[in-house]
Amino acid sequence: YYVMAYSKDGTRSYETVSVMLGTNNVSLSLGPPNCVKITQVVDGYQGDEAGLKVGDLVIEYNGTTINNMDDLVKGVQSTKEDDSLTIVVVRNGSTLSFRLNGGRIGINGDNYRR
Numbered sequence: 001y002y003v004m005a006y007s008k009d010g011t012r013s014y015e016t017v018s019v020m021l022g023t024n025n026v027s028l029s030l031g032p033p034n035c036v037k038i039t040q041v042v043d044g045y046q047g048d049e050a051g052l053k054v055g056d057l058v059i060e061y062n063g064t065t066i067n068n069m070d071d072l073v074k075g076v077q078s079t080k081e082d083d084s085l086t087i088v089v090v091r092n093g094s095t096l097s098f099r100l101n102g103g104r105i106g107i108n109g110d111n112y113r114r
Helices: 047-050 069-077
Strands: 002-006 012-019 028-029 035-041 057-061 083-091 095-101 107-110
Touching: 002 047, 035 047, 035 069, 047 095, 057 069
Parallel strands: none
Antiparallel strands: 002 012, 012 028, 035 057, 035 107, 057 083, 083 095
């Protein structure tokens, strides 16, 4: 479930709600996104070949902190295909680093708050 909240000045901020099955406990994370959650890894592209997975949370690309999709797109666009770089993700609570070349990764994602 996703909840959108607005401050008094009309600025939208992102909130994440998770509902646990069974006891129906609810947790709410307030604030803007601070990473990108991978929603698709395209077969045959370097993200797939490197081992990125749906559900990974992208927190760093080429040494730059990733807070949202705009950050990631700008980072990718600032690289060349012959560049060698690192993408850092969180998967199941563990931080993992993957080596990539510059240019298109072959992933889609959504703004997310962890």
